[in-house]
Each structure stands twice: as C-alpha cells, then as structure tokens.
Amino acid sequence: MDLVLNFIRFYLIFLAVKVFINSLFKIKVVTPREVEEEVNQSSTDRFPEANIKEVAVEMVLDEICNTYVPKNKAYQVVRDDATHYFCSWECREKFIEGNMN
Numbered sequence: 286m287d288l289v290l291n292f293i294r295f296y297l298i299f300l301a302v303k304v305f306i307n308s309l310f311k312i313k314v315v316t317p318r319e320v321e322e323e324v325n326q327s328s329t330d331r332f333p334e335a336n337i338k339e340v341a342v343e344m345v346l347d348e349i350c351n352t353y354v355p356k357n358k359a360y361q362v363v364r365d366d367a368t369h370y371f372c373s374w375e376c377r378e379k380f381i382e383g384n385m386n
C-alpha cells in the first residue's frame with residue numbers, strides 16, 4: 286500500500302511541475318496577442334493619464350488597420366528601403382499579400 290501512496294504522491298508532484306512549466310510556456314506564446322490587445326485598448330482609451338506610460342516609446346502607424354503600435358513591439362517589413370510596422374502578424378501578412386497583387 287505504501288508503494289501506491291508513494292506513486293500517487295510522485296504523480297501529484299509531477300502534475301504540479303507540469304502545470305508550472307505549462308504556465309511558463311504559455312506566457313511566452315501568448316505575448317504577441319497580449320500586445321495586440323494592449324494596442325486595441327490604448328486606441329480606444331481617450332484619457333491622457335492612461336497613455337503617459339506609452340509616451341516614452343515611439344509610436345508607429347499600422348497601415349493595414351490604422352492603429353498606432355509601440356515601435357519596440359511592432360512587427361516589421363522592410364520594403365524599398367522603407368520600414369513598415371504592424372500591430373500583428375495578420376496585418377503583416379495582409380500587407381505582404383496586398384503588395385504581391
């Protein structure tokens with residue numbers, strides 16, 4: 286019986302470690318979407334106090350959906366020596382597709 290209890294204990298620790306690693310991994314994967322949500326929130330937020338934090342970062346225009354994105358978080362495409370910035374990978378893809386046609 287002790288063996289079974291030990292096994293259950295080991296399994297619970299294993300699960301806890303797995304959940305912990307998963308949560309660490311999720312943070313990395315989710316980041317681009319979180320950035321997109323932040324940008325969407327800030328564009329609808331008209332209160333100047335809420336934007337103070339972003340003043341320090343240069344804002345760049347996303348030509349696809351006409352929102353401003355913090356330069357350090359934007360997706361980039363360099364075309365004809367000009368750099369274009371996008372809020373999301375989807376907008377970046379749309380820009381590339383639009384230029385192909």
Ligand SMILES: [Zn+2]
Pocket residue numbers: 347349350351352371372373376
């Ligand atoms: Zn966009």
